[in-house]
Every structure is written in structure tokens, then in C-alpha cells.
Amino acid sequence: MKDTPIIVAHNIHRSFGTGDLITHVLRGITMSVQQGEFVAIMGKSGAGKSTLMYQLSVLDRPTEGSLVIDGVDVLSLSESEQTHFRLHTLGYVFQDYALVPDLSARENVMVPLLMRGMTWEEAKQKSDTAIDNVGLKGKYQNLPSQLSGGEQQRIAIARAIAGSPKIIFADEPTANLDSISGEAIIALLDCLHESGQTIVMVTHEEEYAAGCDRIIYMEDGLVVREKKRA
Amino acid sequence: MKALRLGFLLGFRQVQRASLWTTLLIIFVMMFTFLNLIAVSGILVGLIVGSERAVRENSYGDIVISPRNEENDILETPTILRQLSSYPEITAYSVRYEGAGQLEANYKERRDLSSERDVASVKVTGIDLTLEDNMTNLSRLVVDGSYLDPQEEGYILIGVYYIKEYAEQYGDIFETVDGVKPGDTVRLTLGETSKEFTVKGIVQSKVDDINLNTYIPEREFRRLFGRNDQNADQIVMRIKEPEKNAELKQTFLQSGMGTYAKIQTFEESVPKFLADIKNTFNLLGTFIGSIGIIVASITIFIIIFINALSRRRHIGILKGIGVEAHAIEIAYVLQAALYALVGSLLGALLTYGFLIPYFDANPIKFPFSDGILVAPPLETLYKFFILFLITLIAGYLPAKLITRENTLNAILGRK
Numbered sequence: 001m002k003d004t005p006i007i008v009a010h011n012i013h014r015s016f017g018t019g020d021l022i023t024h025v026l027r028g029i030t031m032s033v034q035q036g037e038f039v040a041i042m043g044k045s046g047a048g049k050s051t052l053m054y055q056l057s058v059l060d061r062p063t064e065g066s067l068v069i070d071g072v073d074v075l076s077l078s079e080s081e082q083t084h085f086r087l088h089t090l091g092y093v094f095q096d097y098a099l100v101p102d103l104s105a106r107e108n109v110m111v112p113l114l115m116r117g118m119t120w121e122e123a124k125q126k127s128d129t130a131i132d133n134v135g136l137k138g139k140y141q142n143l144p145s146q147l148s149g150g151e152q153q154r155i156a157i158a159r160a161i162a163g164s165p166k167i168i169f170a171d172e173p174t175a176n177l178d179s180i181s182g183e184a185i186i187a188l189l190d191c192l193h194e195s196g197q198t199i200v201m202v203t204h205e206e207e208y209a210a211g212c213d214r215i216i217y218m219e220d221g222l223v224v225r226e227k228k229r230a
Numbered sequence: 231m232k233a234l235r236l237g238f239l240l241g242f243r244q245v246q247r248a249s250l251w252t253t254l255l256i257i258f259v260m261m262f263t264f265l266n267l268i269a270v271s272g273i274l275v276g277l278i279v280g281s282e283r284a285v286r287e288n289s290y291g292d293i294v295i296s297p298r299n300e301e302n303d304i305l306e307t308p309t310i311l312r313q314l315s316s317y318p319e320i321t322a323y324s325v326r327y328e329g330a331g332q333l334e335a336n337y338k339e340r341r342d343l344s345s346e347r348d349v350a351s352v353k354v355t356g357i358d359l360t361l362e363d364n365m366t367n368l369s370r371l372v373v374d375g376s377y378l379d380p381q382e383e384g385y386i387l388i389g390v391y392y393i394k395e396y397a398e399q400y401g402d403i404f405e406t407v408d409g410v411k412p413g414d415t416v417r418l419t420l421g422e423t424s425k426e427f428t429v430k431g432i433v434q435s436k437v438d439d440i441n442l443n444t445y446i447p448e449r450e451f452r453r454l455f456g457r458n459d460q461n462a463d464q465i466v467m468r469i470k471e472p473e474k475n476a477e478l479k480q481t482f483l484q485s486g487m488g489t490y491a492k493i494q495t496f497e498e499s500v501p502k503f504l505a506d507i508k509n510t511f512n513l514l515g516t517f518i519g520s521i522g523i524i525v526a527s528i529t530i531f532i533i534i535f536i537n538a539l540s541r542r543r544h545i546g547i548l549k550g551i552g553v554e555a556h557a558i559e560i561a562y563v564l565q566a567a568l569y570a571l572v573g574s575l576l577g578a579l580l581t582y583g584f585l586i587p588y589f590d591a592n593p594i595k596f597p598f599s600d601g602i603l604v605a606p607p608l609e610t611l612y613k614f615f616i617l618f619l620i621t622l623i624a625g626y627l628p629a630k631l632i633t634r635e636n637t638l639n640a641i642l643g644r645k
Contacts, residue, residue, distance in 0.1 A: 102243040102246070112553070
């Protein structure tokens with residue numbers, strides 16, 4: 001499985017501004033991610049790692065380059081087709097959990113499932129299973145405000161995995177957590193990876209990246225080196 | 231369908247988790263907007279309807295019989311009255327004889343014959359005292375003195391607009407006599423004939439036709455005016471089911487009564503200008519109410535916009551995880567719909583459950599009318615739909631503005 005590329009990015013550029021005030025954040029990135037691989041993107045602040053992840057996760061459009069995910073040229077898709085693609089193919093874990101505060105833990109997980117067209121009962125069942133799988137059995141009705149940071153991030157992971165996406169993107173998922181919660185989240189991602197899940201994670205903490213199949217180091221908008229797990 | 235279902239979940243939960251006081255405030259704004267829309271035009275129209283109601287109760291009744299256009303009086307009045315007595319639908323009626331004369335007061339105290347006489351040109355109506363009172367409750371309109379007694383002669387009732395003390399508040403628009411009160415003697419002159427009357431009472435009504443009238447018993451009228459043929463000038467009647475007056479009118483016409491007189495329902499007898507004023511007031515009320523709708527729609531727009539703006543990042547994240555913009559827009563439109571629906575429902579409950587019965591029981595005292603609140607259900611429903619539609623648009627626009635933003639910019643809070 002790991003020999004099949006699921007993400008193929010070629011010469012990705014991303015710049016902001018116009019004229020003399022143009023800032024080149026990504027300056028020609030070519031990379032690929034294999035199916036089932038757990039990749040960490042690391043670099044100093046301003047290296048462009050988050051910007052790269054936004055391009056790979058189809059949340060932003062590169063200024064130049066090509067991007068094929070799961071065999072689909074995603075840059076040729078319209079805005080609404082990209083939304084549809086994200087719903088069915090990608091899962092997201094954001095730095096600050098990004099749960100909808102008005103919805104319960106269960107409902108937060110149900111949102112993408114209902115959008116996929118599942119019935120209420122199906123979505124509820126899948127949501128509860130996902131919440132159970134991240135170790136929060138029984139917290140279905142809790143509002144995000146009634147959960148700790150670590151628990152909220154677990155719900156965010158449950159939301160990301162509930163629809164069985166092909167790739168999970170995690171943007172510094174441990175940044176707002178204490179070390180114990182952070183380790184638990186990484187353990188959870190490791191566990192998902194072991195079951196064959198492709199994961200792309202941005203982090204600035206070496207210890208959390210250590211368990212990944214591959215670490216991509218970035219500097220000034222370029223991939224400067226890669227390190228594969230021995 | 232899936233967008234609607236998800237939109238409903240998001241919208242419902244937002245309302246459910248929102249501050250109770252904020253929600254109540256928005257609903258109150260919507261309720262008062264609805265009331266503004268209904269009540270302003272309702273009271274303006276109610277002024278005219280109240281006036282019409284007073285005319286119907288105190289003067290015209292449900293059916294009015296008057297002289298045909300080419301005649302001076304109702305032909306064959308005794309025949310018509312005999313015919314009318316065979317209709318059980320008629321609960322009360324009155325026969326009126328009308329003429330014009332000159333009322334003079336204070337002539338006994340007038341020492342200087344070269345000074346101006348205290349006179350006013352007046353309308354004189356001869357009535358059967360009992361029939362008229364049964365028909366219009368004229369005795370209840372006496373504000374000073376008492377009603378005429380069928381056993382007495384030489385007494386007169388005078389409408390307030392003919393008496394200076396009552397009429398001067400309206401300026402110098404009525405011909406009046408000065409300081410006349412019950413017990414005073416006045417002189418009624420018709421050409422060369424004069425007769426002295428004692429003022430028995432002063433009558434006041436919301437109906438100008440009564441305020442600008444004098445009443446004497448029918449037999450004295452006929453003597454004074456030389457009307458020996460018994461042909462009346464007006465016959466008015468009240469029937470058991472007033473809403474069926476058009477049907478009864480048709481029956482009268484089929485019986486041939488139309489040969490002798492003009493027969494009109496109350497609605498037909500109302501002057502056209504009153505109907506025009508009613509329509510004008512309705513338009514005016516709708517115009518004022520429309521300003522209220524604009525204010526409410528701006529309020530809803532601002533509320534939804536601030537709400538959506540404060541959730542901009544969450545909206546971005548929802549789009550990021552694959553939720554269609556439609557679902558998010560539906561969530562906000564549903565919120566606006568809920569506010570409009572609950573606000574209007576409360577407004578309708580207040581209108582039909584309290585305001586209309588209250589104003590029916592306690593009309594607003596306007597000079598020419600006892601104003602009530604008029605809100606025909608169909609018209610209210612129509613206005614509700616307009617308010618509802620505009621609220622939906624006011625809820626949709628800000629949501630659209632926020633959801634069309636770049637997803638990543640919304641997530642990162644970038645401009």
C-alpha cells in the first residue's frame with residue numbers, strides 16, 4: 001500500500017500580495033505522500049509548513065503548480081466541487097479543535113456524516129462509534145465547553161475519522177494541549193496510522209514527529225530535507 | 231434535503247444555545263413590528279369603521295328607504311309601512327320627516343330691536359318618539375335634559391352643534407344659538423309660520439347628522455310643515471341578521487317597493503368619500519407599517535450579520551470539513567424565520583386576543599368617531615407573509631455575505 005502515492009504535489013508555489021509587496025511563502029514544492037503513510041511536516045515559524053498543508057488539504061489554491069489527490073486533479077475542481085471532495089475524501093484536525101460550540105460532541109461528529117446524506121440514525125450510530133474509539137464513551141451529549149482541551153481534540157479526531165476519509169490532515173493538533181493530553185492525541189493518531197490511515201501532520205515538536213514514517217523539514221518555503229523512520 | 235436537515239440542526243441549536251434575553255429581545259422587536267403593521271392601519275381604518283358603526287347604530291340602521299331621485303318624499307309611505315310590518319326579519323324601524331327652519335333663542339330678553347337676532351338655520355326632523363328610540367336609542371344620546379315625552383307637546387330636542395357653548399370648540403363653522411339649555415324657550419320659524427318650543431334636551435352623538443338636527447314629534451312636524459299626506463322622507467330599519475341586508479333589500483324590490491322609493495343597504499347608503507377615506511387610511515397605515523418592516527428587516531440583518539460574523543471562523547471550518555454553504559445559509563434563514571414566526575404569532579395573539587376586544591369595549595374617543603381596531607384576518611395573513619418574506623431575505627443576505635468568503639480566510643480570521 002505504501003508504494004501507491006495518494007498525494008502528488010508538483011512545483012507548488014503560493015504567494016500573497018501584489019506588485020512590490022508580493023511575499024512568496026511556498027517556492028516550488030514537489031512531494032508525494034504514499035497511501036497509509038504518516039508524514040510530519042516540520043520547520044520553524046514562517047517556514048511555510050501550515051501554508052503547504054492548506055494547499056495539500058485543498059483549503060487553499062496554490063498560485064502555481066499541480067496537485068493530484070487520490071487520482072483527482074483537485075486544482076481543476078470548482079469551489080463547490082472542492083467542498084464535495086473534502087467532505088468525501090479528507091478529514092481535518094485543527095490546532096484549536098474547531099468544534100461548533102452550539103452542538104453536542106455527538107452532533108459535531110454527525111455534521112459531516114449528515115452532509116454526506118446519511119440518515120439521522122446512521123450518523124448517530126457512526127458518531128457514537130467514533131467517539132467510543134477515541135476513548136470518550138458516554139460523553140456524547142457534552143457540549144465542547146463541558147470538555148477539556150484534550151477531550152475536545154479527541155472529538156475533533158472523531159469527527160475527522162467518522163466518515164472514514166482517505167487522508168487526515170492535522171494542523172499542530174497538540175499545540176494547545178498539555179504534554180499528557182498531547183501524548184494521548186499522538187498515540188491516537190499512531191493508532192489510526194497502524195490501522196492503515198494516511199495522515200499528514202504539521203508540528204513543531206520533534207518528539208511527536210518521531211513516530212511518523214517520514215518527516216519533511218521546511219525552510220523559507222522549500223523542502224530542505226526529509227527523514228525517514230529507520 | 232441533506233443541506234436543509236443540517237441547516238435545521240445548526241439553526242435550531244444556535245437559537246437554543248443563544249442568550250435567552252437576546253432571543254426574547256429579537257422576538258419582541260418582531261412582535262412590535264407586526265403590531266405596527268397591523269395596529270397602525272387597523273386604528274386608522276378603525277376610525278372610519280367606528281364612524282360607520284355609529285352611523286349604522288344611531289342613524290341609518292341596516293336598510294335605508296329614501297325618496298326616489300325624481301321625488302321629494304317616499305311615495306305611498308303608509309302602504310310601505312304596512313308591507314314592512316309583515317316582515318319578521320325587521321326588529322325595529324323609524325319613519326322620519328325632514329324639513330328646514332330657523333331657530334331663534336333669547337328673543338324674550340332682547341331689548342334692543344335693532345340688535346342682531348340670535349338665530350340659526352336648522353334641520354328639523356319629525357319622529358315617532360317610541361319608534362325612533364327603539365331604532366336608534368336617541369334617548370341615550372341626550373346629554374342635558376331629557377328625551378321627548380309622547381304625551382307632551384311643544385317640546386324640542388336640539389343637536390349640540392346648534393348650541394354655541396358646545397360648538398365653539400370647532401371654531402365658527404356652525405350656525406348656533408347662544409346659551410340655550412333645557413327649559414328655555416325657542417322659536418322655530420318656517421316661512422311665515424312660527425311656533426314656540428320648550429327645549430327638552432340636548433343631544434350629542436358621534437354622528438354629525440344627529441348633532442346638526444332638531445327633533446320634534448311627528449304630528450307637530452306635519453302640522454308645522456303642512457305635511458298632510460303622511461309621505462315620509464326617510465324610513466330606516468334594523469334587522470335580525472344585519473349581514474343579510476342585501477337579501478332583504480332584494481325581497482323588498484321584488485315586492486315592488488322600489489316603485490315608490492329608493493331602497494339601499496347600509497353599505498350602499500354610506501357616502502363614497504367615507505369609503506375613499508377608509509382606503510386612504512388603509513394605504514397610509516400600510517405605508518407607516520412598511521417603514522416598520524424596513525426597520526425590522528435592518529434589525530434582523532444586523533442581528534444575523536453580527537451573529538454570522540462572530541461565528542465567521544466556525545462557518546469557515548464547517549465549509550472546510552465539507553459542509554455546503556447552502557446548509558449554513560439555511561441555518562441563518564431558519565433563525566430569522568423563527569424570530570418572525572414567533573414574533574408575529576405573539577403579535578397576532580395580542581391583536582386578536584386582547585387589543586381588538588379591548589378597543590371594541592373601550593373605543594378610542596375621537597371627535598367624530600369611537601375608534602376601534604380593525605384587522606381582517608385575511609389582510610393580517612397577507613401582511614404576515616410580507617413581513618415573513620422580508621425577514622427571510624434579511625436573514626439570508628448577511629449569511630450569504632459571510633459564507634461566500636474564502637474558506638481559509640474565514641478559518642484563519644484573515645481579511
